[in-house]
Amino acid sequence: MNEQMKQDRENQLQILKKVEAEAERFFEQRNTGKALPFWDRKPLRSIGEQGMGAEAAMDLFVKEYGEGLALNSGPRFFGYVIGGVTPAALVGDWLTSLYDQNAFGEMDCMDRQIEDEAIEGLKDLLGLRADFTGSFTSGATMATTNALACAREWAAMKQGKNPNDGIYGLERPIVLSAFAHASIYKGLSLLGLGRNSIIEYGKLPNRDRGDVAKLEEQLKLAGDKPVIVIANMGTANSGEMDDLRAIADLKKNYNFWLHVDGAVGAMAMASPKYRGLFDGAEEADSFTIDGHKWVNMNYDCAIAMIRKEHRELQYRTYAQSTDVQDHWTENTAIEHLGNEGSRRFRALAVWMNLMAYGKEGFREMVERDCELAQKFAKLLSESGVYKVHEPVMINGFAFTLNKENVTDEEIHALERAIRAEGTTYLNPSGVCGVPHLRCSLSNWSIEEADVEKVAAAVIAVGKEFL
Numbered sequence: 512m513n514e515q516m517k518q519d520r521e522n523q524l525q526i527l528k529k530v531e532a533e534a535e536r537f538f539e540q541r542n543t544g545k546a547l548p549f550w551d552r553k554p555l556r557s558i559g560e561q562g563m564g565a566e567a568a569m570d571l572f573v574k575e576y577g578e579g580l581a582l583n584s585g586p587r588f589f590g591y592v593i594g595g596v597t598p599a600a601l602v603g604d605w606l607t608s609l610y611d612q613n614a615f616g617e618m619d620c621m622d623r624q625i626e627d628e629a630i631e632g633l634k635d636l637l638g639l640r641a642d643f644t645g646s647f648t649s650g651a652t653m654a655t656t657n658a659l660a661c662a663r664e665w666a667a668m669k670q671g672k673n674p675n676d677g678i679y680g681l682e683r684p685i686v687l688s689a690f691a692h693a694s695i696y697k698g699l700s701l702l703g704l705g706r707n708s709i710i711e712y713g714k715l716p717n718r719d720r721g722d723v724a725k726l727e728e729q730l731k732l733a734g735d736k737p738v739i740v741i742a743n744m745g746t747a748n749s750g751e752m753d754d755l756r757a758i759a760d761l762k763k764n765y766n767f768w769l770h771v772d773g774a775v776g777a778m779a780m781a782s783p784k785y786r787g788l789f790d791g792a793e794e795a796d797s798f799t800i801d802g803h804k805w806v807n808m809n810y811d812c813a814i815a816m817i818r819k820e821h822r823e824l825q826y827r828t829y830a831q832s833t834d835v836q837d838h839w840t841e842n843t844a845i846e847h848l849g850n851e852g853s854r855r856f857r858a859l860a861v862w863m864n865l866m867a868y869g870k871e872g873f874r875e876m877v878e879r880d881c882e883l884a885q886k887f888a889k890l891l892s893e894s895g896v897y898k899v900h901e902p903v904m905i906n907g908f909a910f911t912l913n914k915e916n917v918t919d920e921e922i923h924a925l926e927r928a929i930r931a932e933g934t935t936y937l938n939p940s941g942v943c944g945v946p947h948l949r950c951s952l953s954n955w956s957i958e959e960a961d962v963e964k965v966a967a968a969v970i971a972v973g974k975e976f977l
Contacts (some may be wrong), residue, residue, distance in 0.1 A: 515562045526565050533573060540577075541585040545933030550579040583936075586961040589887075589950040590936040592747055592775050592907065594807035597955050599867030603860030604809040614856040616845025626845060626858035632865040633800065633814065636873060637780040640793045642819045646849040647857045649811045651774040651801035653850050656698035657815035657825070658797035659739070662768040663702050664824040665796075666737035675827070675835060678703040685733050688741035689714050689721025689753060692772060695741060709741075717943055719751035719900075723758060730765040738767040744789055744798070745776025748940045748949055749900050750884075750907030752776055755791030762794060771798035774813070775951070778805035779905045781873040785881065788904065796821060802861060805877070805906070807955040812857050815849070822848070880906040880952045883962045887952065890966040896973040900942050907951035909942045912976055922946040925976055934968035 512520075519526065553575075563571070582588055584595035596604065614622040630645035648654040666684035667673075686699065686709045696706045713725040721742070730738060740761075742753040755771065762769060771792050777800045779785040780792070792798065795818075802812030817825050826839035830847045839847075846852050868876075884906045891897040891910050900909040911917050912925070922939045926948060930936055940949040952962075 513562075515564045519565045522566075526569075529566060529569060533569070536573075537577075537580070540580070541582045544580075544582055545930075546585075546588045547581050547583070547590070547930050547936040548579055548933070549930070581936075584954075586954050586957040587935045587965055588954070589952060589965060590938040592801075592804045592951040592953055594804050595954040595956065596809040597807045597864055597868070600808050600860045600864040603863030606863075607856045607859045610856065610859075612856040614845075614854045614858065616848075616854070618842045618844070622856055622858070623845065625856075625862050629858040629862040629865065630814070632862070633806075636865065636870055637777060637800075638786060639780075639816070643816045644819050644822055645814045645816050646825070646845060647854070647861075648813045648815055648849055649851075650803070651799050651813045652694040652697055654799040654801070654813040654815040655694050655770075655772065655774075656701055657829070657849060658770050658799060658817060659695075659698050659704075660702055660828045661797060661817055661821050661824040662739045662770060663704060664828055665768055665821065666739070668824075669737045682736070683708055684737040684739050685710065685729075686739045686741065687712050687726060687729050687767075688743075689726070690719065690743060690746055690748075691741055692743075692747060692774070694774075695772070714943075719746050719749040719942055721753045721758070723754055723761070726758065727761060727765075730761060730767065733765075733767075738765070740767050740769050742769065742771050742795075743775070744771055744773040744792060745779070745905055745907065747775055747907075747951075748947070749909045749942045750775070750903065750905055750951070752788060752904060755789055755794075757791070759791035759794035768797070769795045771795040773798045774801035774804060775907065776805075776905055777801075778873070779877055779881070781870065782877040782881075783874075784878060785905060802857075804951075805880075805953045806861070806864070807876075807953070808864060809860055812861065876955050877906075880954075880957060883957055883959065884908060884950075884952045886959065887950065887962045887966055890963070891970065894966075894970040894973075896970050896977060900947060906953060907949065909940055909947035909949040911945055911947045912973065914977060917946050919946045921976060922948060925973065928972050928975070929969060932968055932972050935965040937969070 583593045612622055616623045616626055634643055648657055667681050670682055672681055683704055688709055689712060691709055699708055700706050712729045713722045715722050742755055742758050745752045780789050797817050800814040802808035803810045823839045825848050827835055829849055831852050885903055888899045888903045888908055892899045896913055897910045898913045926939050937948045937950050940947045
């Protein structure tokens, strides 16, 4: 055996104790450091002929690269839509790496039990109907691709095509959305349907919300052609959401596949206070939950939810077999229902998170984040430095400088200045054709003091741009 491997095998527990010590150091950095430090690129380091062992490699990383770590798992990072791994999810993830299970999801293996309990727990937490089934993926992009792959097979069968023959000869389904996240376009590209297949049917005036009347016009024009409708449970840019009830009601008169993108806002359903905003989501054929957003899971984790009546389509897309002759059953291994063959035991950390905090814990987190988003918006608006895009519906919103004709260059310069100041990070966006910054308060540990600190810093920086 290689000498370094031999020594590391003998010292594994000591090495893991060093990881614990590094966790203590990083938690302090997360409290006091810059939210997203600028990184000066260094020459690429070679591995060398002789290895240095696990402890020395870890020491090298912390010394040379630790200062470049983004603090996105902490309570002051409001950019993108990023949660932060909870203590329970961190325990689950460390155990996942320790146990190193290849979670094929066979019915006679323990990992399937945990995965099924995690999916059922999420359904219970969010109040979803019982006939949804779930599959873990590496992120929302792959969860979306999984769901849209099922929609593609549905469209093929509507045209009398055998999905096993591929997309050639398939009339491309019509894809309708008021606004689709970039990951939707990526998924359609991967599936051979093309980025240009999306028709943006239109939004309500000065809103980031679809105009359902215009959607119905497009459905009428489609006639008998297969149609996939993509609705939003909160957009990344503004936090607004589609009228899911009105869209779902259209299924009474039009036969289309309804996919609901819940990556941003699905967790709001954990609170009865906000669940009504998502009435109609239960009528979806598929939707996505992004675990490493508001569920506050470690990277990478998402779930593709599919109605059980469509599980056969999912199986025929993803079956790890040279020739699919049989059919999906309740006993089918989960490796046949998703993008991966060999699968990380992602479900363990989700299971741990759900068991640790229960419905009450996630309900409180959701309501706290939403209330603090309202407070943040109020502080920005009252400062006179910024204009907030209304309404602020859940935990995210967009805002811009309180001046006429704000340019992209100004917003990008503002982003860089806020990043350099270091208290928080916010990323540029655009809403209704106007350059904005956007924020999402998705972290489990955000408190009022964090919001006040971030608001003061963002306002101070913004004054320099008026």
